[in-house]
Amino acid sequence: MRITGKWRRARDLAVRSRIFSTIPSVDAIPSEIPVVIVGGGPVGITFSILLSKLGVQSLLVEKRCKLPDHPQAHFINNRTMEIFRRLDGLGSKIETLQPPLDHWRRFTYCTALDGLVLGVVDHIHPKGKHYFFAFFFVPTNVAHFSQHRLLPILVENATRSGVSLDPISLQPNQSSIFMGYQCDSIRSSLDKVVATLRPTGSTASEKIVTCQYLVAADGAGSGVRKSMGVTLQGQHNLQQLISVHFISEKLSKYLVDNRPGMLFFVFNPSAIAVIVAHDLRLGEFVAQQMPFYPPQQNADDFTESECQKTIRQLLRLDIDVEVKSVKPWVMHAEVAEKYLCGEGGRVILAGDAAHRFPPAGGFGMNTGIQDAHNLAWKLAAVLNSMAPSTLLETYETERRPIAKANTALSVENFKAAMSIPSALGLDPSYARMVHETINSTVGSILPKSLQAQVLDGIFSVGRAQVASVFLNRYNPVAQARISHVKKILEQGKSLQLQFPSEDLLFRYTNGALVPEDNVEESSRERQREYVPLSVPGVRLPHMKIKVLHGGSPGCEDISSTLDLIHPSRLEFLFLVECSASGLNWAEDALQLSKSSPFPLRVVVLSDQTARDAEADFVGSWKERNAGAYTEVVAADKCSWWELCGVSQPGIVILVRPDDHIAWRSLKQHGSKSFEELRLAFDSVLGWNEKLQLKSAGCK
Ligand SMILES: Cc1cc2nc3c(=O)[nH]c(=O)nc-3n(C[C@H](O)[C@H](O)[C@H](O)COP(=O)(O)OP(=O)(O)OC[C@H]3O[C@@H](n4cnc5c(N)ncnc54)[C@H](O)[C@@H]3O)c2cc1C
Structure with missing residues (x-):
């Protein structure tokens, strides 16, 4: 595959657009x-x-x-894409510009690109699962788009x-x-x-x-x-790494033709590294985690020719390697x-x-x-x-x-990634221990170049575990190790790409919300799958909807429940079902909105099944409030309330401008409902505390 003129131009343009004209004078700053x-x-x-x-x-x-040219992040999860989607089509722009799904859905584990393939994992269809949620659980999808391309956009x-x-x-x-x-x-x-x-x-x-x-x-x-x-609190300096950004047309062609994927974990006697294919159309890669052990080594040791040699040895392919930049970095797991x-x-x-x-x-x-x-x-x-x-x-x-939960999850994932080298007899903690020993004992008084040679020697003995003379089908120890690796991959215990529950179901338990004591158990336990919930603290579940009435103040394009929350409007959403109880709640919300500095947008979420007995009430309510509410219905034959596991009638939901549910009532409308709603709204915004402080004599 050649990098075509079109893609080369796109790459050059992206690079050029990162240069801002001149540094403005300080006088221009307000x-x-x-x-x-x-x-x-x-x-x-x-x-x-x-x-x-x-x-x-x-x-x-x-x-x-x-803006920087060195690639870093590249995986954008569902929740971030949902946010981007409503920023003037930023999400769809990313979807259009990212590489095709078949170029990045898989991780490959091997000893070299033309060597022994230990396993290939498809992360869009992991065993028995389907993790491409588009239009079922999310209005968009995860994306693979490099940070240095995202920034200009x-x-x-x-x-x-x-x-x-x-x-x-x-x-x-x-x-x-x-x-x-x-x-x-x-x-x-x-x-x-x-x-x-x-x-x-x-x-x-x-x-x-x-x-x-x-x-x-x-x-x-x-x-x-x-x-x-x-x-910062947590684990400092988990690992020191080096990342080499390089361009290779031949490698791209080889991978597109033979084994397209996002990550290639290569365990090779000359080096151990993860090759990240940032964009196979542009031939853009990063080789990460090549052995790096400062102070014996420093980034300057990774000269262009040294990197080219290592990458070719690692992949065992005769390819072009244009090194763009080399960047050391330290991995931490810390929260302020x-x-x-x-x-x-x-x-x-x-x-x-x-x-x-x-x-x-x-x-x-x-x-x-x-x-x-x-x-x-x-x-x-x-x-x-x-x-x-x-x-x-x-x-x-x-x-x-x-952040603390995601730190713990990232450490867990890092350990899962390390389970493969461990299974191959390449214990990463051993390498770290050797390095620490050299740093803290007699080794550290040797000249740095000699220390580097000692470390290299010890590490290359370790890496011999993956040499073909050892790792082959005639060696029973090697066979046992390969089976172990395959088992880890099959059981989904290696590094995963998608975490649907942590991505979409993270829940605030305290804050600008009214927490519930008896939250469904399913939201408490650590679970892998995403299950839509309507409890306070979670993001409003997505459902494909159609607008029946009053949907275009500000010319919105509404196709998801999440589109009801507009990024340019500072307002809460009040979601009710189309019943006498729901509409009475809606009336209260409209009244509250008149006296509150924070507007409430009332949305009636209709079911396909109309309640005949309430038809007259519903009809006259709609006539009376024609200009004050939006009515939507599920685009497919399903009920949003059922999707969220809500069975009782009369439920109403208050949603914040960041899509998170602030409060809900599971009770039918009654004489105290207005007061209940007012108190809930005030307490979400924090006015209640202020009132209490005032009544206690504070300013
Ligand atoms: C190898 C690697 C792979 C990764 N992959 C992923 C991934 O797939 N998905 C993901 O979500 N995350 C990933 N990450 C993490 C991601 O890159 C970072 O979380 C992200 O860059 C953080 O963005 P930020 O804006 O907070 O900080 P940064 O991107 O670090 O930006 C901070 C900016 O502040 C500027 N700055 C610093 N000090 C000053 C100052 N005094 N005055 C003015 N400007 C200043 C800097 O120049 C810099 O531009 C990865 C990280 C690495 C290293």
């Missing part, structure tokens, strides 16, 4: 702004888009002058959402992204944050900017987090002790600044983007005086436990 975002990675840019859509002005500073999306990249034409109150600027220091007090910004690497000029909130999306090494004295820092909690951590996981399972960027989604509406509500500032505390209450 002195006062509601929100400063530090860091223009996927989390910072997504946050800027979400805020801009909600009408909140922000200034994003990114210290790099151009996010920037483009930001401009479409009204964010300016051009300081010269910056309008008053317009959000902006300033590349080539770094945040040098911050001072936070009870009522504001003061940030010092300067062109990266320059001390000649600076700009002091005062903001109400500063969001630190400045990555795993977050300078903001460190300057606020916030520590707190997300809201400084006096008044006005410095807020998001993304890798708040948590850093092993990449196994692809949770890092996804969790960060979902942090941004959780925080954006809360910050917009507080800045618009629609909720007390205590609402922001729920960002930490809700997101920190999710």
Whole structure:
């Protein structure tokens, strides 16, 4: 396969579009702004888009002058795609631009690409399962799209959402992204944050900017987090790795013709590595986890010719290898002790600044983007005086436990990935132990080059376990090991790609919601499969719907229950069934909406089965409230209520602007319902606590 002109042009364009014109002068930066975002990675840019859509002005500073070319994240999970889908078609753009599914659905385990294949796992159809959920459990799908290709698209999306990249034409109150600027220091007090910004690497000029909130999306090494004295909790330095970004047309052709896939775990006497096929159409790869053991080695040892040699040995193919970049990185499993820092909690951590996981399972960027989604509406509500500032505390209450759970899951996945080399007699903990011993004992007084040779020698003896002279069908020990590997793969105990339950069913147990005591058991237990639920804290389950009435304020394109929540509107959704009880609840919600600073959008979710006995009531209610509600019906012959396992009639559901269920009532409408709804709404937003404080004599 040749990289065709079309794809080569796409690649070149993507690279060029990452270069921003010139570094703007400090005078172009506003002195006062509601929100400063530090860091223009996927989390910072997504946050800027979400805020801009909600009408909140922000200034994003990114210290790099151009977006990075080195690929990192590539797996985008269902939940992130659901968020992207509603950002002016960002989701469908990713779906169009990503490689075809057949290029990335499989992981291959082998001793070389033309060597012994130990197993191939299809992660879209793992044994007996179907994990391509589109239009059943989600309105979109998981995607394989590299972070360095996503970033320019996010920037483009930001401009479409009204964010300016051009300081010269910056309008008053317009959000902006300033590349080539770094945040040098911050001072936070009870009522504001003061940030010092300067062109990266320059001390000649600076700009002091005062903001109400500063969001630190400045990555795993977050300078903001460190300057606020916030520590990380968890496991530090799980493994040191090196990643080599390379282009190879021949390798792409070979894989497309013989064995397409996303990950290739290669266990070879010369090296052990995971080859990530970022895009087989562009011949773009990353070789990861080649043995890297600083301080005996450093990134400079990985010269172009050294990398080419190792990659060719590893794959045992005579291929072209154009090395683009080499990057060392350290794998941690840590979560910040707190997300809201400084006096008044006005410095807020998001993304890798708040948590850093092993990449196994692809949770890092996804969790960060979902942090941004959780925080954006809360910050917009507080800045618009629609909720007390205590609402922001729920960002930490809700997101920190999710980060901890995803950290634990990523560590578990990392261990699952290590089960294969262990089964082959390549115990990774042994390599680590040898390295630590060299570092801490007499080995460390040898010259570094000699230490490297000693380590290389020991590791190559270990890797001999996978040499063909040993790992062949005539050797009973090797046969036992190969059978063990096959069993691990068949039982789904190796590294998995999809985690439907953690992806779609993560639940906030405390925060901006009214928790329920008697939550269904199924949501408490750790489970692999996704089961739609309507309990407070979970995301509103998706169902394909059609609009029957009142569906286009703001010209929405509604095909999923999730489309009822519009990214540009700061409003809650009040979901009722089409019954006398449901519509009486709806009437209460409409009344409450008139007096509340936070609007409620009433949606009647009709069943295919009309209740004849209530037809007159329903008819006159609809006539009376014609302009005030939206009515939708399932596009297929199913009931959303049944899909969520709700059997009792009269249930109503309050949904937040980030799609999460805040409260539900399982009772039929009664004389106390209005009060019940008002109290629930106030307590979700945090007004109740404020009222209690006031009545206790506090300000
Ligand atoms: C090998 C690998 C594979 C991965 N695969 C996946 C995957 O498949 N799926 C997934 O979800 N995640 C994956 N991840 C994790 C993912 O890459 C990160 O979680 C993601 O980059 C975090 O985004 P972020 O915006 O929080 O931080 P970053 O992407 O690190 O961005 C932070 C930005 O802040 C800027 N910055 C820092 N300090 C300052 C300052 N003082 N002033 C101004 N700017 C500053 C930096 O230049 C940087 O651009 C992977 C990670 C690795 C290493």
